[in-house]
Structure formats: structure tokens, C-alpha cells
Amino acid sequence: MNNWRISAAVMLGALGFAGLFLSSCSTVNRAVIAPPEIEGATFVGNKVCADCHTNITRVFAASPHGRYYKEDLEWAKMSGCESCHGPGSKHVQVGGGRGRFIVNPGKDPQSCYQCHLEVHAEFNLPSHHPVTEFRMNCVQCHDPHGHDIMKPSGGLAMARLNESCAQCHREQAKPVVFEHEALREGCTTCHQPHGSINRKMLIQADNNLCLKCHAQVQSGAGQVVIGKSDHTTRIRGRTCWTAGCHPSVHGSNISPHLHY
Numbered sequence: 001m002n003n004w005r006i007s008a009a010v011m012l013g014a015l016g017f018a019g020l021f022l023s024s025c026s027t028v029n030r031a032v033i034a035p036p037e038i039e040g041a042t043f044v045g046n047k048v049c050a051d052c053h054t055n056i057t058r059v060f061a062a063s064p065h066g067r068y069y070k071e072d073l074e075w076a077k078m079s080g081c082e083s084c085h086g087p088g089s090k091h092v093q094v095g096g097g098r099g100r101f102i103v104n105p106g107k108d109p110q111s112c113y114q115c116h117l118e119v120h121a122e123f124n125l126p127s128h129h130p131v132t133e134f135r136m137n138c139v140q141c142h143d144p145h146g147h148d149i150m151k152p153s154g155g156l157a158m159a160r161l162n163e164s165c166a167q168c169h170r171e172q173a174k175p176v177v178f179e180h181e182a183l184r185e186g187c188t189t190c191h192q193p194h195g196s197i198n199r200k201m202l203i204q205a206d207n208n209l210c211l212k213c214h215a216q217v218q219s220g221a222g223q224v225v226i227g228k229s230d231h232t233t234r235i236r237g238r239t240c241w242t243a244g245c246h247p248s249v250h251g252s253n254i255s256p257h258l259h260y
């Protein structure tokens with residue numbers, strides 16, 4: 001999670017840099033981001049789009065992309081509507097319309113990778129959501145226009161995050177008799193949603209995944225205690241969830257110890 005913040009900050013830095021050098025050195029800008037091209041069209045800025053796309057423009061202002069935008073033609077290329085949809089002058093001249101001089105990126109992740117290079121790298125890791133295979137796309141999880149980066153929007157951040165995953169993974173997010181409290185901190189406590197080097201997109205491949213919350217205590221006689229019970233002979237070799245002990249990490253209807 002920290003890495004993400006840092007890379008976003010680095011990217012912001014890069015964009016700022018591009019902005020600074022835009023007039024004197026356009027190649028720098030193009031190396032960082034190249035908005036889609038539309039022959040003969042020029043950039044017009046978000047205000048012009050608002051005339052016809054009121055609903056989108058209204059919510060866009062509070063989105064992560066929109067927050068970065070300033071009403072200025074140079075910024076239009078970097079974080080405005082046109083950074084994803086291409087320069088809009090011709091679309092506007094003809095009175096708008098589908099397929100009329102404007103790019104609809106649709107489900108194509110390529111339009112996002114342009115700026116989110118680090119996300120592209122994450123989707124190339126061994127275990128990942130099948131975006132690279134075109135069986136899934138960014139906008140199934142993210143709203144490109146809205147104030148909430150996750151779909152569906154509304155509600156508390158963590159609940160919403162789990163709900164977003166539950167759209168497709170009902171089994172892991174369904175209510176159970178014996179909840180695992182870890183899920184209250186969100187699915188991303190244990191999973192990296194874009195991709196990971198570990199199987200099942202796990203943040204860690206070994207018992208540290210669990211031990212970061214369940215302190216492991218060494219008692220006097222060389223015993224290893226986790227929770228209230230002696231785990232000395234239990235945690236050798238395999239993981240807490242594959243050793244046959246706590247396979248129901250997402251919660252259980254039968255076992256308070258997540259045994260079944």
C-alpha cells in the first residue's frame with residue numbers, strides 16, 4: 001500500500017515536471033503521457049464538455065483525476081477529460097455524438113497504463129487479475145469519472161472495498177456465523193488486487209501473513225503460543241491455512257477456529 005502511495009507521488013512529480021517543461025520541451029511531456037490523438041482537433045478544456053455532459057463533469061471535479069485539474073489548456077492534456085478522450089474541438093464543433101471525433105477508451109486498459117506504469121507492472125506479476133488476458137478490465141473495479149475510486153460507490157471505505165470484490169467473489173464476502181475479524185480491515189489486508197508474486201495474489205506467502213496480527217509468543221519451555229494455544233508442533237513447514245488447521249480464512253459457519 002505504501003509503495004502505491006509513493007509511486008503515485010512520483011508520478012505526480014513527473015506530471016508536474018512535464019507541465020513545467022511543456023512549452024519549452026514537448027518531448028518530455030510526450031515521454032510521460034501522450035493523450036490520444038484526433039486528427040485536426042485541438043484541446044478545449046473541461047468547461048466546454050460541461051455544456052453537454054453535465055452529469056459526468058459534475059462528479060468528475062471530486063475524482064482523483066479531476067482534483068488534479070486546473071482550468072487551463074495545458075492541464076487539459078494532462079488530467080482533464082481530454083487526457084483520456086483526446087482533444088475535443090471537432091467533437092464539439094459537430095455538436096457531439098457517439099463515434100464522432102472523440103475517443104471512448106471503453107474497457108481498454110492501455111489508456112490507463114499510459115500514466116499508471118507501475119500498475120501495468122503489477123498486472124504482469126505471476127498471480128494477477130486477468131486484465132492482461134482481456135478477461136477483465138480496470139473500469140470493472142474503478143470508476144474513471146467518480147469521486148469514489150472504487151465501484152460501487154457510497155458507504156464506508158472498507159465496506160465499499162469488500163463490496164467491490166464481492167461483486168464477483170460472493171463466496172469469500174458472504175456473512176457467516178464465525179466471522180474472521182481480519183476481513184473488517186478489507187480484502188486488501190491479505191490480497192494485492194492488481195497482482196502479486198505470491199499465489200492467490202497474497203501479500204505474503206508464508207505465516208507472516210497471519211502473524212502480523214496474531215502475535216507468536218515463545219514461552220519458557222521453547223513452546224510457541226499463538227492465541228491461547230500451543231502451536232509448537234503445528235506450524236512447521238506449512239502455512240496456517242494449508243496445514244489443515246485454518247483453511248476457512250474468510251470465516252466459517254461451523255468452526256470458531258476457522259477449521260472448516
Ligand code: HEC
Nearest residue numbers: 048049051052081085088092095096097098099102103104
Ligand atoms: C454540444 C454538446 C457536446 C459537447 C460540448 C461535448 N459532447 Fe461529448 N457527446 C455529446 C453527445 C450528444 C454524445 C452522444 C452520447 C450521449 O448522449 O451521451 C457525446 C458522446 C461523447 C462520448 C462517447 C463517445 C462514444 O463514441 O461512445 C465521449 C467520450 C464524449 N462525448 C466526450 C466529450 C468530451 C471529453 C467533451 C469536451 C471536450 C465533450 N464530449 C463535449 C455531446 C457533446
Ligand code: HEC
Nearest residue numbers: 046049053056057060065079080081084105106107139144
Ligand atoms: C481517467 C480517464 C478518463 C477521464 C479523465 C475522463 N474519462 Fe470519460 N471515460 C473514460 C473511460 C475509461 C470510459 C469508458 C467507461 C466504460 O466503458 O465503462 C469513459 C466514458 C465516457 C463517456 C461515455 C459514457 C457512455 O455512456 O458510454 C463520456 C460521455 C465521457 N466519458 C465523458 C467524460 C468527460 C466529460 C470527462 C471530464 C469531465 C471525462 N469523461 C473524463 C475515461 C476517462
Ligand code: HEC
Nearest residue numbers: 008033064065068078079083111112114115138142144149
Ligand atoms: C493523463 C494521465 C492519467 C491517465 C490516462 C489515467 N490516470 Fe489515473 N491518475 C492520474 C493522476 C495524476 C492521478 C492522481 C494521483 C494522486 O492523487 O495520487 C491518478 C489517480 C488515479 C487513481 C486513484 C489513486 C489514489 O491513490 O487515490 C485511480 C484508481 C486511477 N487513477 C485509475 C485510473 C484508470 C482506471 C485509468 C484509465 C481509465 C486512469 N487512471 C488513467 C493520471 C492518469
Ligand code: HEC
Nearest residue numbers: 004008109112113116119129131136137138141142188193
Ligand atoms: C479487481 C479489482 C481491480 C482491478 C481490476 C483494478 N484495480 Fe486498481 N485498485 C483496486 C483496489 C482495491 C485498489 C486499492 C484501493 C484502496 O486502497 O482504497 C486499487 C488501487 C489503484 C490505484 C491507486 C494505487 C496505485 O496502485 O497506484 C491505481 C492508480 C489503480 N488502482 C489503477 C488501476 C488500473 C489502471 C487498472 C487497470 C489496468 C486497475 N487499477 C485495475 C482494485 C482493482
Ligand code: HEC
Nearest residue numbers: 127130140141164165167168169187188191193199200201
Ligand atoms: C469483475 C469481477 C471481479 C472483481 C470485482 C474482483 N475479482 Fe478477483 N477474480 C476475478 C476473476 C475473473 C479471477 C480469476 C479467476 C480465474 O482465473 O479462474 C479472480 C481471481 C481472484 C483471486 C484468486 C487468484 C488465484 O490465483 O486463484 C483472488 C484472491 C481475488 N480474485 C481477489 C479479489 C479481490 C481482493 C477483489 C477486490 C479488490 C476482487 N478479487 C475483485 C474477478 C473479479
Ligand code: HEC
Nearest residue numbers: 162165166169172173182183186187189190191200241249
Ligand atoms: C486474513 C487474510 C485474508 C483476507 C482478509 C482475505 N483473504 Fe482471500 N484468501 C486468503 C488466503 C490465505 C487465501 C488462500 C487460500 C488457499 O490457499 O486455498 C485466500 C484465497 C482467496 C481467493 C481464492 C479462492 C480459491 O479457492 O482459490 C479469493 C477469490 C479470495 N481469497 C477473495 C477474498 C475476498 C473477496 C476478500 C474480502 C472479502 C478476502 N479474500 C479477504 C486470505 C485472506
Ligand code: HEC
Nearest residue numbers: 180181182185189209210213227240241246249256257258
Ligand atoms: C488484520 C489482522 C488479522 C490478520 C492479518 C489475520 N487475522 Fe485472524 N483474527 C484477527 C482478529 C482481530 C481475530 C479475533 C480476535 C482473536 O481471536 O484474536 C482473529 C481471529 C482468528 C481466528 C479465531 C481465533 C480462535 O479463537 O480460534 C483464527 C483461527 C485466525 N484468526 C486465523 C488467521 C489466519 C490463519 C490468518 C492468516 C491467513 C489470520 N488469522 C490473519 C485478525 C487478523
